[in-house]
Amino acid sequence: MFGSLKRKLFFEETFSPKEKHTESNDGETEAIFVSSTIQRSESADTPVIDPVSEQQLVSHEDHSTSQPIDASDVVDRIQRAEKPAEIRNNPGYEKYWANRYKLFSKYDEGIKLDTAMWYSVTPEKIAKEHAERVARCGCSVVVDAFCGAGGNAIQFALTCKKVITTDIDPERIKLAKRNSEIYGVADRIEFMVGDFFEIASSLKADAVFLSPPWGGPPCLKYDVYSLSQIFEPYGGDRVYRAAKQISDRIIYFLPRNIDISELKALEPEGHVEIERIYLDDELFAINAYFGDWSKS
Ligand code: MGP
Ligand code: SAH
16 A cells, blocks of 8 residues: 655756857858757655655555555656656657757746647747747737747747737637746737748838747758748748738748758848757757847
């Protein structure tokens, strides 16, 4: 018979900010942002009681034998019980689960994702950088065109007066609302269910953030990914042109292998700043800043 069952979890976070510097690339200025490194490790030190897991384990108890209890089996069962179905049903998703606190530091407070969001959400530290950049330039209203689970919208709401966010999928908007409540910023976000291409011309804001569907994890397998492959069949240039109806100030969040020359070609005469984002010392993604980002 199990006595009181305890879950033991201990999180350790090492925060080591690195320098931001710029580099010249083919005569043009390219800012390289090296993000800070987060490392989390789990070890069995601090007891945390998990009532759900406790209940499940008690119900699995076998009274018919007096077999000794295998502690590692108990731990396995507890860990399995806390994982959402999207993780349990997709063995390849363990890496996303391991990164859950990088996606949302408040994950344990009730954050919910769906299958595609586990690989689409912008990690919190990166979303925070986007939001700080928008705030630094004095923007008070920002459009987050592809809301998803709210990874970006939440961070924008923490630095800006108002966020307008759109998503074609009503279930995603529900997730984003719930997640933004956990961060206490739901009241600063206007959630719109609809097609960004249709809604864009009616929106007004100081800046637009774009994180459209890239084409799923396979997009990262290409050596070079064309802008036309982003959000097929529309293509990344159509997304950009839709955003231009709202503001010239656009942040485009794109895969690390995106064709940079195609990005620059979106504004042959205008200002384009390309930022490489490194997470845990690995190239993670690309930010392209279009328009005037000096303080207004
Ligand atoms: P990932 O699939 O976890 O790549 O995506 P990773 O970890 O480099 O894969 P590995 O197998 O090489 O280790 C990395 C990040 O890119 C995600 O956390 C999202 O922030 C972003 N991302 C990935 N995809 C496929 C999309 C997408 O389709 N749309 C958007 N907006 N972001 C995406
Ligand atoms: N940045 C988000 C993830 C965005 S994933 C986060 O951090 O949580 C891309 C989102 O674009 C998906 O939720 C998808 O439903 C949405 N989407 C797809 N087509 C769309 C369209 N035409 N208009 C608006 N949103 C769309």
